[in-house]
Amino acid sequence: MSLPDRIDPRPPRRIYRWDLDKTYLQTDFDSLRDLLRTAFQKAHEKVAVPGASALIRELSESGDSRLCIVSGSPKQMRAVLEEKLKLDGVRWDEFVLKDNVGNLLRGRFRALRGQVGYKLPAILESRVKAPAEAEEVLFGDDAEADAFIYSLFADLIAGRVDERVLSQVLEAGGVYPDDAERVRAAWKQIPVADPVRRIFIHLDKLTPPAHFTPYGPRVVPIFNYFQAALVLLADGHLSAPQVLKIAVEMVQTAGHNIITLSNSFQDLLRRGLPLQQAAVALSQALEGPNKLLAAMRPMPDILSAFSKRLAALGTPPPPPPVQAVDYVSLIHHALPRNHKGRTRPSPGG
Amino acid sequence: MEAMVVKQPQPVTIAFDVMGTDHGPAEVVRGAAQLSLDSPHIHALLVGDRTLIDNALAETKHNGERISVQHASDFVGMDEKPGEALARKPNASVAVAARLVAEGEAQALVSAGNTGAGVLACARHFQLIPGVRRAALATVYPTRSVRGAKEDPFSLILDVGATVEATADDLVTFAVMGSNYARIISRNERPKVALLSNGVEPQKGPPRVVEAHARLSEMKDIHFIGNVEGIDIPKGTADVIVTDGFVGNVCLKMLEGVHETVVELAQYAYKESLRWRAGLAMLSSGIQRIKDITDWNQYGGAPILGFDRIFIKAHGRSKAHAIANAGKVAAKVVANNLGNAIREGLQK
Numbered sequence: 001m002s003l004p005d006r007i008d009p010r011p012p013r014r015i016y017r018w019d020l021d022k023t024y025l026q027t028d029f030d031s032l033r034d035l036l037r038t039a040f041q042k043a044h045e046k047v048a049v050p051g052a053s054a055l056i057r058e059l060s061e062s063g064d065s066r067l068c069i070v071s072g073s074p075k076q077m078r079a080v081l082e083e084k085l086k087l088d089g090v091r092w093d094e095f096v097l098k099d100n101v102g103n104l105l106r107g108r109f110r111a112l113r114g115q116v117g118y119k120l121p122a123i124l125e126s127r128v129k130a131p132a133e134a135e136e137v138l139f140g141d142d143a144e145a146d147a148f149i150y151s152l153f154a155d156l157i158a159g160r161v162d163e164r165v166l167s168q169v170l171e172a173g174g175v176y177p178d179d180a181e182r183v184r185a186a187w188k189q190i191p192v193a194d195p196v197r198r199i200f201i202h203l204d205k206l207t208p209p210a211h212f213t214p215y216g217p218r219v220v221p222i223f224n225y226f227q228a229a230l231v232l233l234a235d236g237h238l239s240a241p242q243v244l245k246i247a248v249e250m251v252q253t254a255g256h257n258i259i260t261l262s263n264s265f266q267d268l269l270r271r272g273l274p275l276q277q278a279a280v281a282l283s284q285a286l287e288g289p290n291k292l293l294a295a296m297r298p299m300p301d302i303l304s305a306f307s308k309r310l311a312a313l314g315t316p317p318p319p320p321p322v323q324a325v326d327y328v329s330l331i332h333h334a335l336p337r338n339h340k341g342r343t344r345p346s347p348g349g
Numbered sequence: 350m351e352a353m354v355v356k357q358p359q360p361v362t363i364a365f366d367v368m369g370t371d372h373g374p375a376e377v378v379r380g381a382a383q384l385s386l387d388s389p390h391i392h393a394l395l396v397g398d399r400t401l402i403d404n405a406l407a408e409t410k411h412n413g414e415r416i417s418v419q420h421a422s423d424f425v426g427m428d429e430k431p432g433e434a435l436a437r438k439p440n441a442s443v444a445v446a447a448r449l450v451a452e453g454e455a456q457a458l459v460s461a462g463n464t465g466a467g468v469l470a471c472a473r474h475f476q477l478i479p480g481v482r483r484a485a486l487a488t489v490y491p492t493r494s495v496r497g498a499k500e501d502p503f504s505l506i507l508d509v510g511a512t513v514e515a516t517a518d519d520l521v522t523f524a525v526m527g528s529n530y531a532r533i534i535s536r537n538e539r540p541k542v543a544l545l546s547n548g549v550e551p552q553k554g555p556p557r558v559v560e561a562h563a564r565l566s567e568m569k570d571i572h573f574i575g576n577v578e579g580i581d582i583p584k585g586t587a588d589v590i591v592t593d594g595f596v597g598n599v600c601l602k603m604l605e606g607v608h609e610t611v612v613e614l615a616q617y618a619y620k621e622s623l624r625w626r627a628g629l630a631m632l633s634s635g636i637q638r639i640k641d642i643t644d645w646n647q648y649g650g651a652p653i654l655g656f657d658r659i660f661i662k663a664h665g666r667s668k669a670h671a672i673a674n675a676g677k678v679a680a681k682v683v684a685n686n687l688g689n690a691i692r693e694g695l696q697k
Contacts, residue, residue, distance in 0.1 A: 203413075206386065206410050206411065206412060207410070208406075208407060208408050208409055208411070209406075209413075210407035210408045213407075223412060223414050224414060257360065259360055259362065259392050259415075260392075260414040262417070263392065263413065263414050263415060263417045264413060264414050266417050266418065267413035267414075267416070267417075270399070270406075270418060271403075271407075308454070309417055312417065312418060312419040312420060313418065313420055
């Protein structure tokens with residue numbers, strides 16, 4: 001028997017798309033000082049959001065997933081960002097950074113802060129190369145336009161947004177014609193499918209969750225990555241022991257405790273996410289003989305905290321209804337914070 | 350050189366009775382939400398109608414890691430008789446919250462609802478500290494002078510309604526409890542404690558006040574300054590004023606009435622003539638200062654003292670800021686183990 005001379009990687013069954021700043025990294029760039037500090041930070045000085053690296057590592061365990069990072073950080077930071085990811089044990093398949101110097105040299109000032117014209121073509125072009133059946137989960141934050149862009153991406157490839165709406169959005173979003181053309185070109189190459197399962201929005205700025213209601217239940221605002229892990233357990237992307245490993249890391253490295261974890265769990269239940277089965281799976285995993293779980297002792301306290309938070313709620317409410325997203329009226333969500341249209345009331349609203 | 354160790358405060362969970370306030374549940378939820386942003390060690394357990402709480406939370410900036418909800422299907426309204434209401438409504442939010450505190454799910458209770466129902470719920474679920482015969486309802490009152498490391502511009506009056514007829518024993522107990530509370534909350538190491546009477550002389554007042562005076566004079570751990578009269582309350586002569594619930598309540602209502610009358614007179618003056626309006630305008634910064642000092646929203650709430658668990662009663666008209674402050678006061682009392690301090694104080 002002869003060995004094959006080439007082993008092709010399995011086609012990805014799942015694609016996880018991540019933003020970096022405020023989603024994976026704890027980054028401040030609200031002032032010029034913050035911006036400069038961030039620019040000159042070394043890799044080991046950068047701090048990941050608690051649980052983020054553990055979550056990524058657990059998601060890659062299955063071996064048939066891809067990690068695609070699209071960040072608004074400038075290309076000049078590639079080396080330091082890659083070093084940080086390596087320090088955290090994170091391996092990626094795609095890593096796209098923004099060409100801010102190029103934009104500056106070409107006088108494309110809108111592109112410096114605009115997100116739609118940068119991220120939307122980048123993730124659509126990435127999707128072109130993906131198998132049609134590959135599911136997607138996207139991770140962003142509440143600092144910029146991630147909920148808007150990711151939802152639009154999902155609905156574009158699912159055929160729920162037409163050319164007219166796309167044109168209106170691109171125009172209102174201040175997208176340059178060449179970027180708009182990239183969006184259309186990539187979109188046309190993607191076979192119609194409905195692969196986006198979840199869009200997680202890390203609430204770095206603690207934006208009230210109701211802000212994301214217009215995007216429907218696919219978008220899940222999260223206060224921490226234990227919450228994302230719980231939803232991914234319910235969605236079948238993670239096992240209960242994997243979720244517990246993420247929780248352990250958050251407890252051991254980021255000061256989380258039984259109260260914060262159980263409150264986070266109850267928060268999702270109250271928002272109508274169907275996590276009852278996930279709770280059962282977690283309880284069973286905690287009772288298992290896994291050595292790692294010894295770190296989570298005393299287990300009875302954890303189980304008791306989780307079940308009390310669950311019982312405290314009485315009858316669960318129905319999950320939020322699926323709804324169509326009105327991108328034209330939500331475009332102000334996607335405009336840079338200092339844009340005058342950002343605070344303008346939405347049409348008809 | 351030794352590295353400086355910054356001691357992190359221990360996590361504490363405060364149960365908030367969300368229902369039955371003048372401004373509705375959203376205001377209490379907003380207060381707890383504010384607390385979840387400001388005070389990382391304080392967790393809020395919101396007790397009340399789940400749907401109302403969730404709706405308010407969804408619209409409010411908060412940290413979901415520090416907030417949980419306990420559904421309670423009923424609540425006691427402001428105008429209901431506490432005993433009857435609690436008998437009819439065993440799942441009233443204040444009763445559920447008190448039970449959760451008694452069971453250790455939270456370490457203190459904050460309520461801006463019906464005061465009587467709050468006191469009764471605590472009496473049913475909490476234990477009195479050994480040596481305490483009757484609990485005391487305290488209140489804070491703005492004064493001319495400031496006190497303690499925090500320069501708090503208010504004094505503590507107790508009791509203002511929980512124990513209508515207090516014995517000499519009760520008055521001494523109130524003095525110990527009030528002194529320890531002021532020490533913790535105002536960071537006032539030796540709060541001045543006084544008995545309210547109809548004259549400053551030791552023999553003035555009914556026999557129970559005279560007896561309490563004699564006993565307090567001999568207690569070395571209490572900085573007892575003797576009797577004070579009603580006029581001394583707004584002056585801030587004492588940091589802690591001890592009286593029984595009947596006199597305390599009459600006194601408190603009168604002080605509130607005077608405050609309201611002054612405000613009404615100022616409003617009248619403002620409308621009456623341009624000259625008076627100009628005068629008020631010239632005094633505006635001073636008036637604002639008085640307004641800031643007398644704004645009970647700054648103080649959060651006042652405690653029910655004597656139980657083994659903490660109950661902070663916030664004003665029924667409390668807005669989010671006052672609720673958040675009440676939560677901070679409750680957490681501070683828990684962190685400083687007021688129950689132990691009172692227990693030890695009574696043993697001396």
